[in-house]
Amino acid sequence: MIKKISPLAPKNFPKIPKVKGVDLGTAKSGVKYKGRSDIFTAIFDKGTTVAGSFTQSKITAEPVDFCRKNIADGNARALVVNAGFANAFTGAKGKKINKSIATNVKKILKCREKDIFICSTGVIGEQIPLRPTNKAISQSLKESGSDWKQSSKAITTTDTFSKASGRKITIDGHEVSIAGIAKGSGMISPNMATMLAFIFTDAAIDSRVLQTLLNLELRNSFNAITVDSDTSTNDTVLVFATGKAMDHGNVRPISRTGDPRLIEFRKAFKEIMHDLAIQIVKDGEGASKLIHVKVSGAENSSAAKKIARSIADSPLVKTAIGASDPNWGRIIMAMGKARESIQSRKVSLKIGKNLILKNGEVSRSYSEAKTKKYMEGSEILIDVELGLANGDSDIWTCDLTEGYIRINADYRS
């Protein structure tokens, strides 16, 4: 199958700053993908803190269980990622393979196993071919020196472009870098995390503070996107802080969430999380449009989220948007099936700036032709006002096209 690059892909790979204390590596195992790297590693300087969030699926991959265990004490020395095999539902053998990868990394870096983080992405149920994978991991760790472009490419599977986002900020007069990479295209409906995303900074931040920041920003980034309502067994977001930009002079590491030095960091961190999440949707399998579903005026924020997700996950809504068809009745259908409080006569609906419903009646100013014209664009806003209370929610998704079917019918072949 020839992969066509998503029409929503950014024109150029973004400028991503170097992060002090992080040494990136990539290598080819040659197992599943020919002619490209499928192994990504990052070696962290001593003192690096880590925070993470993982899938809430009841069936979790081996590497997820492994990371969950190792994240407890907040220290990290290495991240190892393989693309092509999820190592999920692989039984006792899958556990052994994961252990063997950890042992290999531990030996090379002379670090503790609990400071190693392993992530896998790919087909569920198939075993990782151990020997070529470990060989490539060794090479990636030893030769290292890769850049963000190589790194973000190495973790992709059905992705049609590499996803990265970065910012430079200042803390205590020191220039601090934040860089993030992510992968994801199908099986996207994250629940507390997303496919795979890794964010690196050379700021000095305590692991508990890092965890709090991550939890706060998940809601409007990785937990606010859906491609196909399917949730991966491998969803993982990890954030690493090396502290290397702040390890000279008498700079105190940040150990409180309320620390005013975090303000600029949080803004940049939030932007990167959101940017990466949106890039995943823009690379949604078969996507031709980015859809922003905005629900406000719901009974509470949980009801707003359920209604927004119901719209964003509805195959009929997504197919209509793909066809630039203002078939707003399908949006109404999707709202109703969420089974949250709705009073028809209070509902207002806009597609972009086109007012369709006002207090439950079709607006006199509504023009189907104008709305269709707007929907021919590549970014569509579905704006629902329920008029009940103050619950709101934003979800980003993409349209459903024949491309989704083609990609997923062919995925393993």
Added chain:
Amino acid sequence: MIKKISPLAPKNFPKIPKVKGVDLGTAKSGVKYKGRSDIFTAIFDKGTTVAGSFTQSKITAEPVDFCRKNIADGNARALVVNAGFANAFTGAKGKKINKSIATNVKKILKCREKDIFICSTGVIGEQIPLRPTNKAISQSLKESGSDWKQSSKAITTTDTFSKASGRKITIDGHEVSIAGIAKGSGMISPNMATMLAFIFTDAAIDSRVLQTLLNLELRNSFNAITVDSDTSTNDTVLVFATGKAMDHGNVRPISRTGDPRLIEFRKAFKEIMHDLAIQIVKDGEGASKLIHVKVSGAENSSAAKKIARSIADSPLVKTAIGASDPNWGRIIMAMGKARESIQSRKVSLKIGKNLILKNGEVSRSYSEAKTKKYMEGSEILIDVELGLANGDSDIWTCDLTEGYIRINADYRS
């Protein structure tokens, strides 16, 4: 758009018995569908009882609200159905249109408004063109004399074949007929009902008993099917019993659910409900395969249903099955995202008779080639055993193909 008949369609229209006391009619309003009837009516003899079940969407169509009100006293004299317009989310005007249809029917039949049942199916949000619709309804009621084939055709929208099912049984030495028709193809994930289904019998059954029978049989028929996880605002199942086959001699009408005379009736009724529901799935938009998802050994039946639905609604599972790809990892993914209790090492999975997982490990006997061969057939069984307790659930769905996208991108054009 040219409608291709579903490859799963039955070869011939089934033999459906006449039901005494029911006079069928069809007519063309000429509004949306050219050259075919889009109005269906049934006139019932006095004394006909009725039971029904309706969508649980929070946004219900006008005719659903109307039927819900009228069903309270259990009597019916007329059923009127229009195809093409859902009369859902049509505001005050939609209510007036429904009222006007009722007034028209009331005048012609000289019956009470509360004995009239109106159902609509089609595009949400568009108004029914009143004049041509009422004209066709009048004609359908006055000229009547249609057969089951004409009637089941008149209620279709995106359906590619007409759906009907019937049986003859004996009660107290009297020959009793049961006949059912249904429509539905997309927006199928019924919650207590389905798109539209009407069942008619000339047995004499009290409306409360009829309602109990309907409630009992919904679980494994209309509530056990899904095409695309979208739930209609118009879902309705109505059952009418004229009593005309039992109105001579000293035959008592059936007024208790425990009446032994119901045994044969229930069996036939169950078969018809199930048959109609499966026909809807077989006509699922773009469907090329019928999929039966069977989950057993769950913690309880609600958990089993959630897991079965999660598999049956997963776009990735449905796409893989469409491609005859034994990508069983996607089934595992869909099980996990349901977030019900699962213990990986207790899970067994079969596709057809092909054992894939036994106690969480890939079976030694598993042959991907053999399983793929089985999956090239048109009826696929996904058989999950969770090994936890006794909860079980059966759901029927269809595969997801490019046909679904094509049909729904084009639906309104």
